[in-house]
Amino acid sequence: MRAGHDLLHHYQHIIAELTFVTGSNGVFDVDVDGESLYSKHATGRHAEPGEVLRLFRGRYAQGVTEYER
Numbered sequence: 001m002r003a004g005h006d007l008l009h010h011y012q013h014i015i016a017e018l019t020f021v022t023g024s025n026g027v028f029d030v031d032v033d034g035e036s037l038y039s040k041h042a043t044g045r046h047a048e049p050g051e052v053l054r055l056f057r058g059r060y061a062q063g064v065t066e067y068e069r
Helices: 002-011 051-060
Strands: 018-023 027-032 035-039
Touching (some): 002 018, 035 051
Antiparallel strands (some): 018 027
C-alpha cells in the first residue's frame, strides 16, 4: 500500500491517526485524524500514483517540513 508508506515516510510527525478502510466491491478509503482524505466510493475510481500524498500535502502539510531521517 504505497499511499500509507508515502504518508508515514514524509509526515509521520504530524499524523496522529491514519486509517485505511478496505472491503468488498473494491472499497478503499483513507482517513487522516478522523477526516476523509480519499474515497474510492466518492470518486468512483482508484487513486492515481501519488494522488493521496498530493491531497494530504494540499490539506494538511502546507508550510510543514517533511520528516527528517
